[in-house]
Amino acid sequence: MRSSAFLTEVMAIARRSTVRTMRQPAVLVPALLFPMLFFSINANGLDAASRIPGFPTDSYLDFAFAFPLIQASLFGAITAGADLARDIESGFFDRLSLTPMRPVALLGGMLAGVVALGLIQGVAFLTVGLLMGVDISSGVGGMFVIVLLTVLVALGFGGIGAILAIRTGSVEAVESAFPLFFVAIFLSSINLPRELIEQDWFRFIATVNPISYLVEGIRSLVITGWDAQALILGFGFALAIVVVAIGGAAASLKTRVV
Amino acid sequence: MSSFFHVAGAVAARQTYKYFTNPAFLAPALFPLFFFVAFAGGLTRVGDVPGFDYGAGYIAFQYVWALLQAVSMGGAFTGFSIAGDFENGFASRLMLAASNRYGIILGYTMASIVRAVMTGMLVTGFALVIGIPISGGFDLFGLIALALLANIAATLFGAGVAMLLRTQQAGPVIRTPIFLVLFLAPVFVPLSLLSGWIETAARLNPFTHVLEAARGFLAGDPTGVASAFIISAILILILALWAVYGLRSAERAG
Amino acid sequence: MGRDRGIEVENLVREFKKGPRAVDGIDLQVEPGEIYGFLGPNGAGKSTTVLMLTTLLPPTSGTATVAGYDIVHEGPQVRASIGAALQEAALDPFLTGREHLHLQAALHGISRKERKRRAQELLERVGLQEAAGRKVRGYSGGMKRRLDLALALVHGPQILFLDEPTTGLDPQSRSALWAEVSRLAREDEVTVFLTTQYLEEADVLADRVGIIDRGRIVAEDTPESLKAEIGRPSVEATPAERGERDAVASVLMGFGEEIPAQPGAVAVRLSGGAAGLADVVRALDKEGVRVTNLRLDEPSLDDVFLAKTGRSLEGAGEGEEGGMEEAQA
Structure with missing residues (x-):
């Protein structure tokens, strides 16, 4: 009984966040366009890198394909976090708090919206990537796993966005965190495999940066096929981020609702 | 003519004064610095690709791009502050007071050069910390000259857009083209190693010639210097006309 | 309940x-x-x-x-x-009026069928049935x-x-x-x-x-x-000629104590209540002073606020600070 009411609440809020995203082409179009544009520029500009001795594949396009997926998850998370912060700023959150809704349902609904956007992005990028000539070594099954991992990453980033939104209640604060995330993506093995990073300090940062393992998990499905170790690490870190971020967001929520 | 320089001096002095009261004027160096760290730190092995023959090493190769990016972004940011001046009403006061309004453009440009010198020094300082090899034989003056020309061109472009739109919404309209011009160039490898559509785009991009010549100066192996300076001069001439066009449109709007 | x-x-x-x-x-x-x-x-x-x-x-x-x-x-x-x-x-500017009502009703645990009925009923009640399908932004x-x-x-x-x-x-x-x-x-x-x-x-x-x-x-x-606690109504008179202000004032003072008035006008609190207005008119007529405007003011809540706080409610906002006497009950 209670669980079905909870589901109704989550569904109602998820519906609302998805509907509002779909009605804003100014949010949706950049979310779909920019990661692919950046991917295309990067993949072509760094094409010569595949000729570095020891590079794991002869196509930099394949190698770089994890980039738009990770970047898109970040875009989605920041958008959702900013939306939540806007709800707090505008008083919409207060309005919802006056209903018997469980506060966690609000979080669930927001994250369901993140998952929906992540799914759309994952499928769209996969389609465009295949058309551009990306070769997925793990085949059709691998494509599903790629989308699954992408959605998990989006969920984890979304949780971090939610923490920022709930703690600060400020759209500006959430949006100004975007460059930090962006930096974190670049300070990983996103552009070169870790063993080919020459500078020790950079290789160290890339090794301790969990984003490297998310990237390598997706990448292994594209360039190697089924690599158990890369997948375990990828899913392991993704799930850990999801648990910590969503747990943190739920705890933050308690401080805001009486 | 004297009023032209008088106005320019006054505008430049005000802008420069504003820099020193707010350290945020170094913000244009932020993204270039970050890309510099990410690319120069993470991609050094790209310098090992067969056919990559740049004498000064990969960090220096990336430093030149970061430097040009920092000064161009400085120009773009000047555009943002012009747009801001129009929004807060300062610009209309300026237009009323200035006896020679072309001096306004020169003034903003002069201030932008001051900013470019600062941001350029910041990026250079960073490069020295990261470990850019300093060897004799490079032509520092050629490099600085090209950086200043890039800054002037970007400033004039930004000023034109800002005076045409006269709102903060000019921001993305200024930033996006400059970003594209910076990235549709031989960012990671020399032009000779590019292929596909990005090679075509880079060859058509006038910035590519400036970038390659500037890298040549740093390696003590100047190539395509004449064409780089001629292209910069033509670009600045066209963009100066563009800025004047923007100014006229602002005059008409009152 | x-x-x-x-x-x-x-x-x-x-x-x-x-x-x-x-x-x-x-x-x-x-x-x-x-x-x-x-x-x-x-x-x-x-x-x-x-x-x-x-x-x-x-x-x-x-x-x-x-x-x-x-x-x-x-x-x-x-x-x-x-x-x-x-x-x-x-x-939410991107949702319609009806969508807002459905969301709110769902969060209150109202059944799907009941939600529709309730939304329609409320839209009609507040006169939004025509705008119900439009986004709130407009x-x-x-x-x-x-x-x-x-x-x-x-x-x-x-x-x-x-x-x-x-x-x-x-x-x-x-x-x-x-x-x-x-x-x-x-x-x-x-x-x-x-x-x-x-x-x-x-x-x-x-x-x-x-x-x-x-x-x-x-x-x-x-x-x-x-x-009623503040009490009696007041009357305000504006003389036709500036020079006659004193004459008007001396007539009005006979009916109650003077209170602040518009520039150029005179006002008194009527000690005899609203019925005194007719006497005021007769007295002014008798003295031969002409007035362009004569107004009877019932006490308002603003007078109450003024009496309780020493300030007028208009412009008594946040911006002004201190200096005023504390309320005298």
Whole structure:
């Protein structure tokens, strides 16, 4: 009984966040366009890198394909976090708090919206990537796993966005965190495999940066096929981020609702 | 003519004064610095690709791009502050007071050069910390000259857009083209190693010639210097006309 | 069902980290079915009180019960009994009016079928049935307030909180909202707690008015009693010629004590009540002074506010600071 009411609440809020995203082409179009544009520029500009001795594949396009997926998850998370912060700023959150809704349902609904956007992005990028000539070594099954991992990453980033939104209640604060995330993506093995990073300090940062393992998990499905170790690490870190971020967001929520 | 320089001096002095009261004027160096760290730190092995023959090493190769990016972004940011001046009403006061309004453009440009010198020094300082090899034989003056020309061109472009739109919404309209011009160039490898559509785009991009010549100066192996300076001069001439066009449109709007 | 449908507040205090006490120990009682008007200038503590009574902000000290439930310890029960339209008209610009109602109804656990019926009924009631399918982004200020009211009523609450429901509305939208609010109280027996900075709104709508200034209640009663306490009406006369001001003044002084007036005019508080107006006219006529304007003013709630705080409600907002005498009851 209670669980079905909870589901109704989550569904109602998820519906609302998805509907509002779909009605804003100014949010949706950049979310779909920019990661692919950046991917295309990067993949072509760094094409010569595949000729570095020891590079794991002869196509930099394949190698770089994890980039738009990770970047898109970040875009989605920041958008959702900013939306939540806007709800707090505008008083919409207060309005919802006056209903018997469980506060966690609000979080669930927001994250369901993140998952929906992540799914759309994952499928769209996969389609465009295949058309551009990306070769997925793990085949059709691998494509599903790629989308699954992408959605998990989006969920984890979304949780971090939610923490920022709930703690600060400020759209500006959430949006100004975007460059930090962006930096974190670049300070990983996103552009070169870790063993080919020459500078020790950079290789160290890339090794301790969990984003490297998310990237390598997706990448292994594209360039190697089924690599158990890369997948375990990828899913392991993704799930850990999801648990910590969503747990943190739920705890933050308690401080805001009486 | 004297009023032209008088106005320019006054505008430049005000802008420069504003820099020193707010350290945020170094913000244009932020993204270039970050890309510099990410690319120069993470991609050094790209310098090992067969056919990559740049004498000064990969960090220096990336430093030149970061430097040009920092000064161009400085120009773009000047555009943002012009747009801001129009929004807060300062610009209309300026237009009323200035006896020679072309001096306004020169003034903003002069201030932008001051900013470019600062941001350029910041990026250079960073490069020295990261470990850019300093060897004799490079032509520092050629490099600085090209950086200043890039800054002037970007400033004039930004000023034109800002005076045409006269709102903060000019921001993305200024930033996006400059970003594209910076990235549709031989960012990671020399032009000779590019292929596909990005090679075509880079060859058509006038910035590519400036970038390659500037890298040549740093390696003590100047190539395509004449064409780089001629292209910069033509670009600045066209963009100066563009800025004047923007100014006229602002005059008409009152 | 709640234990009762009223509100009881005892010595409620809210302090913010910076600045003085926003709410400085207020006591009040709202009877079931009553419209209670909470009148005061900007920054007087009205909204802070509403936030506490609706459980959105914990009080620093003091107690309050809403519908018989304690606002600190029985938050969920309080929330189930109340509806609230808060100041910001917090709506999602990208959703339609109907979608807002469906969302709100779903969160209140109303069944899918019932949601539709309820939404339609409320849209009709607030006159938004035609705009129901349009995005809120295109709504006028008045439409947003009406939607806000409808949202507050989705679950049929016993007590309704309205925080400055008509601020910024044109006179027509304002009176439409007034009509709806008084209908709710009269026909549906909803208890209404309404804050306002408009004298007229409190006067027209409220059964009882509490006047709040700087976090304290300075007067509380029915509008009529409050005005009666101030007492007698005043008369203001504007002489036709500037030079005759003194002559007019000397005539008027015979009917009561002088009070501040418009520039160039003279005003007195009539010691004999409104009936004295005819005598004033005769006396002016007898002296042969001509007046271009003669006005009888009933005491207003502004006079009450003036008498209680030493300031006029107009312009008594946040911006002005100190220097004024503390209220003399």
